[in-house]
Amino acid sequence: MTSPAQSGSAGDPLGLLDLFGDGFVRDPFPWLDALRADAPVHHDQDTGLWLISRYEDVRRVLLDPDTFHPDNAQHAVAPLPVDVLRVLARAGFKMPPALANNGTASHPGLRRVVTRFFHARRVAAAVPVIEGVADELLTAARQRIDAGDDHDLFPGFAQVLPCRVLMELLGIDGVSPATLIRWSDASLELFWGRPDPRRRLELAELVGEFHQWLTRTVRDGTAPPDSFIGALTAHRLPDGEPVDVATAVGVCFFVFIAGQSTTGQLIATVLSRALAEDGLWPRLASEEGLAEAWVEEVLRREPPVTTWRRVAARPVELGGVTLPAGAQLLLMLMGSGSDPEVFDTPERMCPHRAEVRRHLAFGAGRHRCPGASLARTEAAVALRAAARHLPRIRPVADVADVPMLGLLSFRAPLRVAVGQPS
Numbered sequence: 430m431t432s433p434a435q436s437g438s439a440g441d442p443l444g445l446l447d448l449f450g451d452g453f454v455r456d457p458f459p460w461l462d463a464l465r466a467d468a469p470v471h472h473d474q475d476t477g478l479w480l481i482s483r484y485e486d487v488r489r490v491l492l493d494p495d496t497f498h499p500d501n502a503q504h505a506v507a508p509l510p511v512d513v514l515r516v517l518a519r520a521g522f523k524m525p526p527a528l529a530n531n532g533t534a535s536h537p538g539l540r541r542v543v544t545r546f547f548h549a550r551r552v553a554a555a556v557p558v559i560e561g562v563a564d565e566l567l568t569a570a571r572q573r574i575d576a577g578d579d580h581d582l583f584p585g586f587a588q589v590l591p592c593r594v595l596m597e598l599l600g601i602d603g604v605s606p607a608t609l610i611r612w613s614d615a616s617l618e619l620f621w622g623r624p625d626p627r628r629r630l631e632l633a634e635l636v637g638e639f640h641q642w643l644t645r646t647v648r649d650g651t652a653p654p655d656s657f658i659g660a661l662t663a664h665r666l667p668d669g670e671p672v673d674v675a676t677a678v679g680v681c682f683f684v685f686i687a688g689q690s691t692t693g694q695l696i697a698t699v700l701s702r703a704l705a706e707d708g709l710w711p712r713l714a715s716e717e718g719l720a721e722a723w724v725e726e727v728l729r730r731e732p733p734v735t736t737w738r739r740v741a742a743r744p745v746e747l748g749g750v751t752l753p754a755g756a757q758l759l760l761m762l763m764g765s766g767s768d769p770e771v772f773d774t775p776e777r778m779c780p781h782r783a784e785v786r787r788h789l790a791f792g793a794g795r796h797r798c799p800g801a802s803l804a805r806t807e808a809a810v811a812l813r814a815a816a817r818h819l820p821r822i823r824p825v826a827d828v829a830d831v832p833m834l835g836l837l838s839f840r841a842p843l844r845v846a847v848g849q850p851s
Contacts, residue, residue: 443468448476449623454835457735458776461764470748476506476837478738478759479752484768484789486748487760490739491793494532497739499796501757502530503683504738505620506837512626513619513633520637521644527679529687529796534667536795539680542664544799546599546657552802555598559810562593567818574849579825582815582845583697591692591807595685598803600656604642612639613690616682621836643678643685657684684800692804694733694834694841696811699724701831701842702731703812704824706778713816720813722780724805725788729766730778732790734798736761736838763840765789822847 446460447453453460464471464482471480481487490497503524509517526533528540545551566586573580592606601609615635618624624632652658661680664672703709703723713720741756752758766788767775773782791798798804825848832843 443471446473446475448473448837449835451835454833454840455829457763457840458767461761461767464761465764465768470750470752473759476759478757479750480759480761481747482761482764483748484765484771487762487765487789488793490747490758490760491789491796494795496742496745497758498532498742499530499739500526500532501738501740502796503620504530507623509619509633510626510629513629516630516633516637517640520641522637522640523675523679524682525675525679527676528683535676538664538667539661539672539676540795540799542660543680543684545660547800547803549802551598552806555594555803556806556810558597559590559594559807560814562590563811563814564818566590567814571818574819574822574847577849579846579848582700582847583693583843586815587696587700587811587845588689588693590696590811591804592689594803594807595688598657599684599688600653600659601685603646609685609689610693611635612642613686615639616686617690617836617839621838640678640682643681644674647677647681648674657681687798688800688803691733691839692800692807694839695724695727695804695808697841697843697845698731698733699727699808699812700815700845701824702727702778703816704822704845704847705828710816710822711820713813714820719780720809720816721805722785723778723812724808725785726778726780726782727808728790728805729772729785729788730763730775731840732763732766732788733841734790734838735763735840737792738838759837762789762792819847821850823850 443460443463461482464480469481469483469486471482473480481490524530526535528536528543531539566589570580570582570586588610589606592610595601596606596609612635615632616639619629619632619636646652647658647662650662652662654660654663658681661672661677666672703713709723713723737760739758739760741752741754741758743754745752766772769775771787772784791801825846826844834841834843
């Protein structure tokens with residue numbers, strides 16, 4: 430790839446930065462390094478966003494929700510055209526403040542409902558479920574590979590595993606894993622991507638279906654009390670009123686996507702990077718703690734959630750730049766994990782590095798990802814199980830040929846094709 434310093438003009442080395450371009454999606458690190466070094470608070474003319482790339486600045490923003498509000502966290506990256514808005518309106522689509530985009534007094538209580546289903550003890554108790562689903566999926570994969578066929582571990586393993594586990598943990602029924610995955614992927618692409626007009630309409634129809642299903646499921650009142658939806662609908666807001674349907678649907682919309690789509694993306698990256706690392710794969714099945722350490726390094730260097738947004742509530746100085754009130758910020762979470770001021774030799778993958786847990790892949794502060802423990806555990810279990818079931822597999826595609834998910838805030842390989850050794 431051409432480096433930013435080579436591709437841009439002499440006066441503006443970041444002038445050709447394209448956050449959706451194939452060059453950035455495939456190898457963002459030269460650009461992220463240039464941002465941190467030369468323009469840590471950089472206004473991107475294409476998106477209108479202020480890119481914040483240094484670790485300490487990103488962390489400061491995340492830890493100061495009074496100055497940097499979360500209101501824009503789930504806004505569509507590009508304005509949705511009228512025909513798409515009509516499709517969403519017919520479906521009754523609304524996204525009031527709920528979790529990631531909620532800076533109001535209702536957020537702490539709603540977050541407590543969510544964390545009840547994702548705390549460390551509950552995740553530890555779910556490990557046998559995760560292992561059982563992984564074993565089932567990998568047994569089928571091994572049969573195909575042993576028969577001489579190449580096999581893609583992304584759709585049949587990395588995506589399905591966290592979806593099935595989430596459905597089990599939250600008591601989600603009435604929909605198949607394949608449908609939930611399709612709805613979730615459509616939502617990410619519509620709101621965080623730049624699809625062409627025809628594709629936008631297709632995505633809007635799927636997002637509308639998802640929202641209507643969530644609304645019916647929340648509204649009908651038949652969810653068991655010990656299920657996620659049951660607990661959510663029993664919740665009382667700060668004024669003592671029951672949580673309204675739109676807010677409950679907003680919480681479900683975020684949790685059902687974040688709880689499985691981003692974890693599937695993490696697993697795909699973890700597997701892909703492990704298979705490409707010399708000598709690592711044979712050690713993963715038996716070396717205690719190695720899978721967990723590798724997952725942590727991937728979270729630091731190549732997290733599935735690459736950026737997140739905030740909006741300045743007032744004029745504020747950040748990284749030597751005065752931002753106006755209303756400035757839309759894009760926090761470069763992935764870039765912060767390679768900040769040499771925080772991480773030694775950040776370009777190297779070093780399992781067990783001492784400072785690895787300082788990364789910001791799950792955010793920080795009151796909006797830190799409530800599913801962090803589950804995501805870490807699922808990815809480590811998936812990696813260890815894959816190495817045990819498929820000890821001799823090899824990648825069958827060059828890295829440059831692997832399609833990549835390249836949305837504003839989400840990045841991962843869309844194929845993990847493996848086969849028998851040649």
